[in-house]
Amino acid sequence: MRPLSNRGEYPEMAERKRILSGMRPTGRLHLGNLHGALDNWIQLQNQYECFFFVADWHALTTDYASPGAIRDNSWEMIMDWLSAGLDPELCTPFIQSEIKEHAELYLLLAMLTPLPWLERNPTYKEQQQQLDQKDLATYGFLGYPVLMAADIIIYRANGVPVGKDQLPHVELTREIARRFNFMYNTEVFPIPDPLLTEVPVLPGTDGRKMSKSYGNCIFITEPEESIIDKISKMMTDPQRIRRNDPGNPEVSPVFAYHKLYSSPSEVADIADGCRTARIGCVECKKRLMKNVIAKLAPIRERRLQLEAKASKVREIIEAGNEKARREARVTMELVRRAVGLADNGH
Numbered sequence: 001m002r003p004l005s006n007r008g009e010y011p012e013m014a015e016r017k018r019i020l021s022g023m024r025p026t027g028r029l030h031l032g033n034l035h036g037a038l039d040n041w042i043q044l045q046n047q048y049e050c051f052f053f054v055a056d057w058h059a060l061t062t063d064y065a066s067p068g069a070i071r072d073n074s075w076e077m078i079m080d081w082l083s084a085g086l087d088p089e090l091c092t093p094f095i096q097s098e099i100k101e102h103a104e105l106y107l108l109l110a111m112l113t114p115l116p117w118l119e120r121n122p123t124y125k126e127q128q129q130q131l132d133q134k135d136l137a138t139y140g141f142l143g144y145p146v147l148m149a150a151d152i153i154i155y156r157a158n159g160v161p162v163g164k165d166q167l168p169h170v171e172l173t174r175e176i177a178r179r180f181n182f183m184y185n186t187e188v189f190p191i192p193d194p195l196l197t198e199v200p201v202l203p204g205t206d207g208r209k210m211s212k213s214y215g216n217c218i219f220i221t222e223p224e225e226s227i228i229d230k231i232s233k234m235m236t237d238p239q240r241i242r243r244n245d246p247g248n249p250e251v252s253p254v255f256a257y258h259k260l261y262s263s264p265s266e267v268a269d270i271a272d273g274c275r276t277a278r279i280g281c282v283e284c285k286k287r288l289m290k291n292v293i294a295k296l297a298p299i300r301e302r303r304l305q306l307e308a309k310a311s312k313v314r315e316i317i318e319a320g321n322e323k324a325r326r327e328a329r330v331t332m333e334l335v336r337r338a339v340g341l342a343d344n345g346h
Helices: 031-044 056-063 070-084 101-112 115-119 122-130 144-153 164-183 224-232 253-261 264-275 281-307 310-339
Strands: 018-023 049-054 091-095 159-162 193-196
Touching: 018 031, 018 144, 031 049, 031 070, 031 159, 049 070, 049 310, 056 070, 056 144, 070 091, 070 281, 070 310, 091 310, 101 144, 101 164, 101 310, 115 144, 115 164, 122 164, 144 164, 159 164, 164 193, 224 281, 253 264, 253 281, 264 281, 281 310
Parallel strands: 018 049, 018 159, 049 091, 159 193
Antiparallel strands: none
């Protein structure tokens, strides 16, 4: 399986390759979301024809019993996308549930997807174990990879930006697309390649995985005073009890943030200062506060501007929805013809 190159090296007049990705709406985004996906999207929009969607139907696969926050969370996330640098002039942001053709293609793909393909999905049982407080013994949860495949191939995407842990989902999408093309003797769907992305490991403030459920997040539009408070309370090397004790920066969540927010020379100085006890944890955190605040300040400022122009944001998404809908309708006409469901005037 050859990953799609993400260098954008095409002849000057050639049509740009198309990629698609989405996020579940969980509300405002934290730094893990920013560095795990959104920063990459912002770079990709300059190289590819990009479709980025709010996966609100996917949110229902686990939150079907309490869906009340999904719509508000969707708009919070969209505001953060635009604040961080997604440009609607360069990409197409849209909301999944506004494009009903996704559901139609999902239904048709479900008819031909073998059940064992879904049951062997490595994340199926993993998520059931991780979310054991929820009843996930539903058709929707078992079949969500088929919906994911529909999301991708309805736009005839050439690639999907993913981390290594998501490769099985893209491979299943590839298999479904191949099966459809073979079964109906068509070439409606390109076989999408995984566009492998390096995802920086950014722990939460307590050293665990950054998660809203753990309460250990720093949000990308966090006020300055809140950033200062959270970083000041971050754990460091637990073996460094006194100021003059040497430490190991690699076990400190603070140092993981420095690698992303501080210059290479400052990172090297902090690492040496920690190991030799030349720099204490308080000074280390103060330097990080300054750098994080400086990096996030423009995002926070754009967010405030967008909040004052909420109607403009809705216009942007309505335009994105309409463009996505046009593309999806073209695909579904081809799909109906292939399956034999097209209206031939009878």
